[in-house]
Amino acid sequence: MSSLMPGKQQHTPNTLRSGLGLLNWATNIFTTSVGSKLLVAITGILLSGFVIIHLIGNLKLFGGPDKINAYAEFLKELGPLLWAARIALLTVLLIHLTLVIRLKSRSAWARPQGYYYTKTIQASQSSRTMLMTGIVIFLFILFHLAHYTFGLIEKKEVTDPVTGATVMKNYTELKDAKGRHDVYQMVIHGFTSPVISIFYLLCQLVLMVHLSHGLQSVFQTLGLNSPRIQPTIYWIAHLIALLIVLGNSAIVVAVLFGYVK
Numbered sequence: 001m002s003s004l005m006p007g008k009q010q011h012t013p014n015t016l017r018s019g020l021g022l023l024n025w026a027t028n029i030f031t032t033s034v035g036s037k038l039l040v041a042i043t044g045i046l047l048s049g050f051v052i053i054h055l056i057g058n059l060k061l062f063g064g065p066d067k068i069n070a071y072a073e074f075l076k077e078l079g080p081l082l083w084a085a086r087i088a089l090l091t092v093l094l095i096h097l098t099l100v101i102r103l104k105s106r107s108a109w110a111r112p113q114g115y116y117y118t119k120t121i122q123a124s125q126s127s128r129t130m131l132m133t134g135i136v137i138f139l140f141i142l143f144h145l146a147h148y149t150f151g152l153i154e155k156k157e158v159t160d161p162v163t164g165a166t167v168m169k170n171y172t173e174l175k176d177a178k179g180r181h182d183v184y185q186m187v188i189h190g191f192t193s194p195v196i197s198i199f200y201l202l203c204q205l206v207l208m209v210h211l212s213h214g215l216q217s218v219f220q221t222l223g224l225n226s227p228r229i230q231p232t233i234y235w236i237a238h239l240i241a242l243l244i245v246l247g248n249s250a251i252v253v254a255v256l257f258g259y260v261k
């Protein structure tokens, strides 16, 4: 009887409330657990898409300075479009983070007594792993932006072609012979430091754990999971995560060991 009472239904957070209009729909998506999980899955797919596109762009490093610097110049020339993409990416990342933290605190609030069943314990460990690895990846992104986007971590000694004096330059100020931002030199210089390279490689391991768990959850949230196809989903998720992490690590290792210089 009680579950049919309208007053009770209003306080049930894990079902989509019916309602008319875009505003109601958007409110439902953001305020219910089902809607939040769906958004976490969709934003997770978008972020994984960014990581794949970013990797494909970075692999141009193996094609030599001209390839990757031309690619960086092409992106820069997109102007307002590039800024729109950056703002969209930041929004997607913030939605993903905020909803995960809110879902996690909601489930902790709803279950103060602890667990009785192994399956629930496993699900909880998995979500705790996702939260911890997610936080590490977020901190990695902050470091990565400081490193390569803002050039705040290290400076490089450059000889001024006019005065002959040695000046310390921020990575982001490096220019190639065509006057373009020298992303090639920037990445080479960045990964010749073993401490920074090892830090990047460790973060790749964390990214591997996060992506392989996360991609499996995406299939589950989108209802694309069943006991029959579970092993296939497991392998697909691990394969995608492995390829991304191997690609990123190949860049770091190639520079660190001087295969690319």
Ligand code: HEM
Residues within 6 Å of the ligand: 051, 054, 058, 072, 086, 137, 141, 144, 145, 148, 149, 181, 183, 187, 200, 207, 248, 249, 251, 252
């Ligand atoms: C080890 C492999 C990686 C390399 C070599 C690399 C390289 C770079 C470089 C050179 C830039 C600056 C581009 C420019 O200013 O022209 C950059 C920006 C960025 N990277 Fe990475 N990256 C790597 C991995 C990652 C990963 C794993 C993520 C995310 C989890 C990531 C997220 C970003 C973001 C968000 C930006 C800023 C994009 C923008 O402002 O346009 N990167 N990366």
